[in-house]
Amino acid sequence: xENSGQMVMRTGDGIxxxxxxxxxxxxxxxxxLFENLPTLDETKVLIDKEINILQxxxxxxxxxxxxxxxxxxxxxxxxxxxxxxxxxxxxxKVYDHIESGDDDxxxxxxxxxxxxxxxxxxxxxxxxxxxxxICTYSTPTCVPLIHHEHRIYRQVSMDLPVDVxxxxxxxxxxxxxxxxxxxxxxxxxxxxxxxxxxxCQSDEFHVPVPHHFKLRDSGGQFVTVLYPYGIDEQLLIxxxxxxxxELGLPTDRPCLKRANVFKFPEDQTNDGYxxxxxxxxxxxxxxxxxxxxxxxxxxxxxYMQDRFNDDKWGCAYRxxxxxxxxxxxxxxxxxxxxxxxxxxxxxxxxxxMF
Numbered sequence: 001x002e003n004s005g006q007m008v009m010r011t012g013d014g015i016x017x018x019x020x021x022x023x024x025x026x027x028x029x030x031x032x033l034f035e036n037l038p039t040l041d042e043t044k045v046l047i048d049k050e051i052n053i054l055q056x057x058x059x060x061x062x063x064x065x066x067x068x069x070x071x072x073x074x075x076x077x078x079x080x081x082x083x084x085x086x087x088x089x090x091x092x093k094v095y096d097h098i099e100s101g102d103d104d105x106x107x108x109x110x111x112x113x114x115x116x117x118x119x120x121x122x123x124x125x126x127x128x129x130x131x132x133x134i135c136t137y138s139t140p141t142c143v144p145l146i147h148h149e150h151r152i153y154r155q156v157s158m159d160l161p162v163d164v165x166x167x168x169x170x171x172x173x174x175x176x177x178x179x180x181x182x183x184x185x186x187x188x189x190x191x192x193x194x195x196x197x198x199x200c201q202s203d204e205f206h207v208p209v210p211h212h213f214k215l216r217d218s219g220g221q222f223v224t225v226l227y228p229y230g231i232d233e234q235l236l237i238x239x240x241x242x243x244x245x246e247l248g249l250p251t252d253r254p255c256l257k258r259a260n261v262f263k264f265p266e267d268q269t270n271d272g273y274x275x276x277x278x279x280x281x282x283x284x285x286x287x288x289x290x291x292x293x294x295x296x297x298x299x300x301x302x303y304m305q306d307r308f309n310d311d312k313w314g315c316a317y318r319x320x321x322x323x324x325x326x327x328x329x330x331x332x333x334x335x336x337x338x339x340x341x342x343x344x345x346x347x348x349x350x351x352x353m354f
Contacts, residue, residue, distance in 0.1 A: 007225060007239075008224065008225055008246075008247075009164075009188060009224040010222075010223050011166060011167050011224065021167045021168070021170070022091050022094075022167070022169070022172075023167050024121060024166050025118050025264065026163075026164045026181055026184070026185060027123075030054060030160045030189075031160075032158050032160045033155060033157045034046050035153060035156070036154040036156050036203060036205075040202070047193055048197075051193035058182055062126040063124075063125060064076075064123075064125075065122070066122050066124055067120070069098050070094075071097065074121075074181070075126075088175065089173070090170060091174055093174065094119055094174065095119075121181070123162065156205050160207070161209055161210065162192075162210075163188075163210040164181075165224065167222075195226040195228060196208055206229050206230055207229040208229070209228070211225050213255065213261060214262040215247065215249065240257070253332075259328060273299035273300060277300040278293065294326070296326060296330045297326070297329040298326035299325040302318055303318055317340050320338070325337050
C-alpha cells in the first residue's frame with residue numbers, strides 16, 4: 001500500500017488573521033477510463049498516464065469555473081458579458097454577485113457578507129473549438145484515424161468525484177483564482193490516482209472519494225482524505241492510524257472516520273432532527289452552578305418524534321437515543337440509533353441474564 005500521507009490535502013496554510021479567509025469549494029465529476037492490462041503493475045503505469053492526460057486537460061485554456069448562484073465565470077479569455085470583476089478585484093467582491101433566496105438584492109449582499117458562506121463552484125470544459133487555434137491538451141488537431149487491434153480489451157470506467165476546498169485571503173486578486181483552482185484540482189487528481197493504485201486488486205478498482213474533515217485539535221484546519229468507495233472502515237484502520245500520527249491527532253478517539261466528515265451547509269439534509277440544540281442557549285443563572293458543554297455533534301431526540309406516541313413516558317428512551325447519536329456522529333459506532341423496541345429488547349435480555 002502507498003504511504004497514506006500521500007492521499008491527504010491540507011487546507012488553510014498561509015492565511016493570517018490580518019487577511020480574513022475565504023473558502024472556495026469546487027466540485028466536478030470527471031469520466032476516467034483505462035485499460036485493465038494483464039499485470040497489475042502495467043495497469044498502474046497506465047493509470048498514471050491517464051491521470052496525467054486529465055491534468056493536462058484541466059490546465060488547458062478550455063477549463064473554466066462557474067461560481068454557483070451568480071453570473072461569474074472564471075476562464076482564460078475574458079468575456080465582458082460574463083465576467084464582471086476585474087483581475088485586480090479582491091475575492092471578497094465575489095460575495096456581491098452571489099444571489100440568495102431573498103428578493104431584495106441589497107439584503108442578499110448583506111446576508112452573504114455576514115454569513116461568509118463558502119464560495120461554491122463547478123468546473124466546466126469548453127466543447128467548441130478555440131478561436132485562437134491554440135492546441136490546449138493532448139487531443140490531435142489532425143484528421144481522426146481509426147486504429148484496429150484484434151485482441152481482448154478489458155476497460156475500467158469510473159467517474160472521479162472531484163471535490164476540492166481551498167482557503168484564500170479575502171484580498172487575493174480575483175484574477176489569480178483560476179490558476180490556483182486548476183493546480184488544486186490537479187493535485188487532487190494526482191492523489192486520486194494514488195488511491196486507486198493503493199487499493200486495487202486484480203479486476204477490482206475502487207472510486208476514490210474525497211472526505212473533508214475539520215480538525216478541532218489543529219486549530220480548526222481542514223484536511224481532505226481520499227478513501228476508496230466500498231471498502232469497510234475496519235479495513236482502513238491502518239491507514240487512519242498512520243494519518244493520526246502524521247497529523248498529530250489523538251489516538252484515543254476517531255477523528256478521520258467517514259462519520260467524522262464535516263458537513264457544509266450545502267450538504268445538510270433535513271432528517272427531522274435538530275442538531276446541537278444547546279448552542280445559543282443562555283446560562284441558567286443558577287447561583288453556584290457549574291457549566292458543562294459537550295464537544296462534538298449530536299442529534300436531539302424528543303418524545304412524539306418518528307411518528308411514535310411516547311408522550312409522558314418516553315423521555316428516558318429519547319435521552320438514550322440522543323446519547324447514542326453522539327457516538328455515531330463522532331465515529332465510535334456505525335450502528336443506527338436504537339428504537340424503543342430495540343431498547344426494550346436489550347433491557348429484557350439484561351434482566352433475564354442477571
